[in-house]
Amino acid sequence: MIIKEIFLEKVSxxxxxxxxxxxxxxxxxxCDDLVIKNQQESLKIxxxxxxxxxxxxxxILAVNEPKINGKPVALTDAINEMCAILKKSHAPLIAGLGSDVAGIREIMNLADKTGAVIDHMHGNALIRNSLVLQDLGWITTTMTEIRNRADLIIFAGTDATGFPRFFERAIWNKKSMFKLKNEQREIVYIGEKLNTKSGVNPNGKKPSVLTCKTDQIGEVISSLHALVTGATLDVNEVAGIKIKTLQELGKKMMAAKYGVIIWSPADLDIPHAELTIQNFCEIVKYLTRTTRFAGFSLGGNDGAITANNVCAWQSGYPLRVNYNKGYPDYDAQRYSTQNVLKKKEVDSLLWISSFNSKVNPPRASVPTIVMATPDTKLNFTPDVFIPVATPGVDHAGQLFRTDSVISLPLKQVRQSPYTSVKSILKQAIERM
Ligand code: SF4
Incomplete structure (x- = not known):
């Protein structure tokens, strides 16, 4: 059986x-169930x-080459130039951080060696969660638990469209371990401008939608919190939602066997979003006294959860960290990419993005090195450009899933002329 499976994994x-x-x-x-055909290095799902x-x-795998000031050079020369910039720099910023476990480990080594600040391209979203976890703790669940147990799922400020197969993989699945049927699941959306189409049950039942502005979701949840504790609210509505509607939802939350509040920190782009997330986590804690309830954060694109986890286990802190003092100095606000560039606290920038060709590094008035996918269309000419391989396509690797409980192995599915982030940074460290 095992031999047969190994044989079937890659049929040539x-x-x-x-x-x-x-x-x-x-x-x-x-998603770890894709079947991909490679025909002469051209891929088809x-x-x-x-x-x-x-x-x-x-x-199609784009053709690109390493460049110094826009002029093509050999990879070794580009790495030498990168080393020269970083050696001269007193306070580098390593940002973007779109890489896999091995790549991020090497980024951490380089940050340690050069005294750099490190921040992920989704750092603003990451810290909204980190601040809550640090201040009050939380109870969160996994995709598997949602798939197998959740009977009430509340989407707070997100419709999960950035994660196209989330409903297929975690909610409207064909099988669950405890015979939970799709018709037993209740979907609720809270927020504005949400695409609620995916929340329609396969049997046609529509989700409940409570419309309010994103920056009022915290108010709605804290009112629900008051209601589930038995308090009376002497108002007719909260954030435009009738109090009767909130009372009904409060009753459903208390009656749920396994409720989940899902948010996406990137979608909560409002001042002090951490306070809104804190409201989600506090009502969850209250409800778990009498039933099972949990939070779930949807994020982790471009290796964000991976970067945060690797940073935590290597430095003792989540992102954002500065190695300039010779030890990791954590400050979630001060060491943001935008802040250190604006305040001129750094004198060079190394930007890394190995998954996403559509993202551009910030324009910085400091020497800039860009390590990005070969099809990235930059809107400026950096001092050094190095095209890099994509983990899970051009080379094997590992990434952490959004729920952070599992790291999944990535396979190489095509031959590539490009080098991994890990390999390039390893060579750079050896030369410095
Ligand atoms: S982009 Fe996301 S939802 Fe789509 S297949 Fe990949 S992991 Fe799954």
């Missing part, structure tokens, strides 16, 4: 090979890819 013919159980690295839910996966895996 003279002209094509098919790889099964491929993990997709292009959003934080890391045969099963289970969403539109995002199709556009990422199936795009």
């Amino acid at each position: 013919t003279a002209s094509a090979s098919i790889t099964r159980d491929v993990t997709c690295p292009f959003c934080g839910i890391l 045969l099963e289970n890819g969403c539109h995002k996966a199709v556009s990422s895996f199936e795009s």
